[in-house]
Amino acid sequence: MCCLSVSPNSKPACSSVWLICVLLGLSAVHTHGIDVLHVPQQLSLSPNMYTQQLSISWLGGPATTFDLMIFRTEFNETVFYDTVSVTVNQVTGRHQWNWTSAVPLECASLSIKIRSRDGETTSKWSNTEILQGSDHASNKKSQMFPQDKVQPVGANTTFCCIMGQGKGFGRIHYGTAVMKATQISTQSYAVTVVNQGPSSSTGTNVFCLDDSSEPLTGAVVFVGYPPLPSDFVCETHDLISAVCQWTVGRDTHLTGKRKTHYSVNNRQCTEESRQQKQKKCRVPQWEGNWTLVAENRLGQYSLTDSAELSHRVNPVAPANLSCSAHAWNATVRWHWKYSSYSSLALDCQVKLSSHGSCRNYTFSGVGLQSVFLSDLYPDEEYSVQVRCGAQQNFWKWGTWSEPFSFKTSTYVPDAPDVWMWMNKDNTGQLVWKPLTRRQSHGQITSYIVTLWSLEEKLNYMEIFVPDTSVPINLTQITAFSSDSKVIASVAAKNVEGLSQPATVVIPLHLTDVDPPAVSRAVYLDRGFPLSWQSNANATCGYVVEWYDATCVWDCHVEWMKVAAGNTNVSMESENFQPGVRYNFSLYSCSSEAPELLQRWQGYMQELVPSSSVSLSTTQEGADVLLTWGEIPVVSTRGFLLGYNIYIRSGAQLTLLANLPDPQSRSYTVKGLSMGTYKFTVKAFTSAGEDTGTTASITLEPYTDWLILEILASLGVTALFLVVVTLICYKKRNWVKKAFYPDIPEPKLPGDWSRTQGPLDVKPSPHSIVHIVEKPEWDSSKEVLVVIPEEDEDEEGQGIGDEPVDTDEPTSLRYYNQVVDDRPIRPRFPGSSASSTSSLDSARTDVTYTGIQTSGSSLVFQLDPQNSSEGHQHQTDLSVSCGGGGYRPQMQRRAPSDDMGLASPEPFQEPQASSAEGYKPQNSWHLDSPVEAGDTGSLAPSLGSPTSVASTQFLLPDGDEHVGEKRQSSSAATWLTNLLSSTKP
16 A cells, blocks of 8 residues: 655654554464464384484474474483484475484384474474383393493493382492493493493493392393404415405404405405405405495405406425435435426425424426435434425515424544543543444444554454543553553444544653643633634644643543634533633644643632631730631632721621732731630632631730749749759758757766666655746747757756755656556567556656667656655757657647746747657647546546656557658758768
């Protein structure tokens, strides 16, 4: 509608009309949009349970954009919601869209609904379509999904366990691992395994346990790789067909019905190969171009190859090998499988093996079928194999034939290698090396040994195997033969005959030809390298022998012969042992006896000594001398470099000295204080020290000086005694007079003869007894006074006329307290009558008279006229220097006695006792009458050696002093005899 009015009054009406027109247009457009967006109808679901893919189709009209929602029916949990673009199928007029679920479709029921979308405008949702799962309530059996799933390495897989009716969920295991489960429905639980590794050939087990840990159900998953072959190539064997082969590549971990399948030029390859990594496929005709396709459930891979037939010829292995063998050569023959090889130029390779060694020969020819092998060894077993290749456009060597074995015939042996060992007494042994298999040329039965000189054949003997030595004794030959040498020969014998003899010259007169110095050989790699100066006498070369250095008699010797002109060699042997010293000797070889040129010593490997030194210690004042012995060569196990001296403190060793001289045998440790020390001596080689020997010593004051001091003291004492003896000998008269004066015979005045009858003893008046009162007894003084002999006679002569001086201390107060009824036995022949005497308790004077050593008893004859006068002679007391003089009783005063003895000049009692003559009473007691009566002994109670009542000396009854007297008398006897012998 148009507004044609131009009147000003019509303007508002036109504006209203235009507004109405716009509103009507917008309303029409909106109404048209509603009419275009149709609600999707007729939803259809097509699930693929293996691939877990759901195909959804519906009628959606002309719309191309739809909102798609998928959720789990039971828990109303959305698992997918998205806007998708789908074109209509012109044939069916339906829309279709595929959705792949991460969770197996059987695990839970799914609900799907769709709506159309146009920009922001959407239609209503379609009716919900449900995909029923296996978790419905009527399901009584437990199940797990997916079953037998094949997954690539590194993929993620979700497994679900659907519990049967009345079962409680426990846990889900993937292999040995326990997985964390999520409940996705009332009866269904799911787990997701991420980044899966390759499984074994039988797959990986996934299983579900209930709440009591009882297994309910399970599944197996196979995780592997897609195929990846390589090295695809085709060749011909028969010059007609093609054989293609390739390398399988990495392990796919899929076997059985899930394994990889191969095809060449669309031909399935069903041939099985023995090699796991190599595959082959045969094509009947040579086509020149080939395509290999490898496929499994995880993918496929293809390779191509192309070539001309003449460039890919690979001959098959020769068949039916045979041989014609002789002692030193053999002819080998074979056959070909294909007749087409008869015109083919071939290069053939022959591999000959014998006891670990191998040699290759190459032969050429058209249709080659035999070869001739030379340089063989007699009586040797060989194994031969043959393979061939095309001469023109060589592609590769064909396959080796099966091994064929043959043996060459026997032959006479080679000459043995002979040497000798001689001892110093012209005895020794002839030795030779046993022939090897290739030297014997057959079984050796014996050896023929001959000793001969220029004059005659000396000996002939046959030595049977396995002996390889014979003792020899050239003593008689040396004594009676005019030759200077003996030639020894050895020949080997087998079934074919004797070998050429091997000879060695033995000298009859051995001389000491040892070199002036012995060098050291050092072991390197596998032997001892030795070198020397060339010698003009070595016309046939050199011989180097070696043996154990500790051996000196009939040693096990080994040797090596060196050609003339060579001046170095490496000594190698399987018998070299660590820690063993070997002597190496170099001899020149000529027509004469071998001459020693040089000698070495060496160790394969030096070790520490196996034994230690024998150690001893000696004190030298404040020093200690350590001495030790030599270690035997067999125990050194290396070259001794010296000794280490240690002092031990507990478990710690302190080094005192290092002695680099292996010949050292002593060491002095100086300046030690008194105490106990332990010293250890260890010998060392380049390999180290031995265990060492420890010796201990305790330092004490030096006994030698003490012994010297004792000897010096004894010497001085002996010298002093000798000097004193000499002086005494020179002054023997003075000594005798001073120490051993002559004791005069008792001089008895008057006539002492008496008639037989009783002896009446009357006590003398008290006035003539000199009483000495001394309260204390001095044991150092004696009670007798010595009266010179010259005064004795004068006193004796005036005894009757002159009054007795009672003041002179010549009388000893004596108490007669016993009555002796014993008879007096006179020494004179005429006195036979016995007399009795009675002694009262009055005091009686006793006179001591010097007695000679003659030991004769004195008989006192009382003069009746003088007996009553009471006069008493003063008696001379003389004391001898020793000997058998009279010794009065010198007893200490009894405690109860108050009497004492006085003398003008006290003197010491001589200690020597007489061995002969009179033995006085040395023990007497001043006993009281009561005591005497108690004991019943009368003689010991007498207080004087003699009494006026008896002429006999009173001796003690007891023997308690006999031993003591004998001991003292023996010493006195010696001195007495000495002095007596010198009497003028």
